[in-house]
Amino acid sequence: MSEATIYDVAERAGVSHQTVSRFLRGFEGIRPETRAKVERALAELEYRPNSAARFLRLGRTNRIGLLADNMHQSGPARTIAGATQAARELGYVTDIVSMDGSDESSVSDALDLVLSQQIAGLVLTAHTAIARAAIDRGEIEVPVARDFGLLLDGSDESLNGHAGTVAAEHLLSLGHRVVAYISGPSQWLASRERLDGFSTSVREGGGRVAITLDGDWSAESGFAIGRRLVDEGYISPGGAGSGDGVTAIAAGNDAMAMGLLAALAQAGISVPGDVSVMGNDDSPEARFMVPPLSTVGLDFGSEGALVVRSLIERIENRETDSALHLHVPRLVVRESTASPRA
DSSP: OOOOOHHHHHHHHTSOHHHHHHHHTTOSOSOHHHHHHHHHHHHHTTOOOOOHHHHHHTTOOOEEEEEESOTTSHHHHHHHHHHHHHHHHTTOEEEEEEOOTTOHHHHHHHHHHHHTSOOSEEEEOOOBHHHHHHHHHSOOOSOEEESSSOBOTTSSOBHHHHHHHHHHHHHHHTTOOEEEEEEOOTTBHHHHHHHHHHHHHHHHTTOEEEEEEEOOSSHHHHHHHHHHHHHTTSEETTEEOTTTOOOEEEESSHHHHHHHHHHHHHTTOOTTTTOEEEOSBOOTTGGGSSSOOBEEEOOHHHHHHHHHHHHHHHHTTOOOOTTOOOOOOEEEOOTTOOOOOO
16 A cells, blocks of 8 residues: 555545645644544544655655755754754755855855755755855756745735835834944845845935945954944944934844944943944844844744745645745844934
8 A cells, every 4th residue: 555645635634735734734723623634534544754765666855955054143043943844844854065155166065065966956045146146057957945035925025125124114113313234245135135125214214324334144243343333433422423423223133233232332332322223133142132132033944944845845746835924024122222312
């Protein structure tokens, strides 16, 4: 007797295969009576998740290659964790190959390595122009999924662009009109999208971005930029500095915002008394900063899971599950932002 698939389970239960897939992923929004039908069909058919043996019988592999950059950073790490968990739940194994997305030889070597293995599909989590170009020009015969350029449901607005908009709208709502922005590396698509969303919203809200400086996603770069903003007079103890009247600073990620907080504290500048600070990502450490960091929450885990599930649907020639959605970036208000001092 052949091993049961989710399609067999769906037929036995009288439901769609999407419903079975959602049940297996732990989706809570399934009606009790439907849940009971699926559970009964799973038991009757002795269903087991896709195993390596099944893939071998079908002459296929259940391995997915994943090219990863900046794995030490909170956002990429959480994306990878969500991707690997989703793959595991669907019976796939993820081969993670790390690389430096800003180094062409590193990207090329990583791509050559992963493509030398027998894989069913490939996931690219690095948002850099170099990594994207390598994928686009490579002769890749397996399906490829990219964790960048993702759009909000029913919209042409990018996920990261909306994150920048959320940060800008929060600062504008507090009364800030002249702000500074610390961006991530310019070659990262996510960095550019966050900056564009932030800058456009500030401008449309009647404000102005006095200065934009590029970091490298690290706390060290945020600290260095904070020192520069102080040295150049954009901010000073007691309120906005003489440089351009900056009353708030937003950063493209929480790590850079944390470094900024340290630089401001060292310079004797009060947050949010003298200047407000806004992060992005809602990293686990953000709420433990002094002061706790206001930020934009992104669900990196579900983002990674969505990318992998969509890839597996293509690998298995199945229709896209309409239940797969991106979580909209959300505002997380803590103590690092307040109205500017009168």
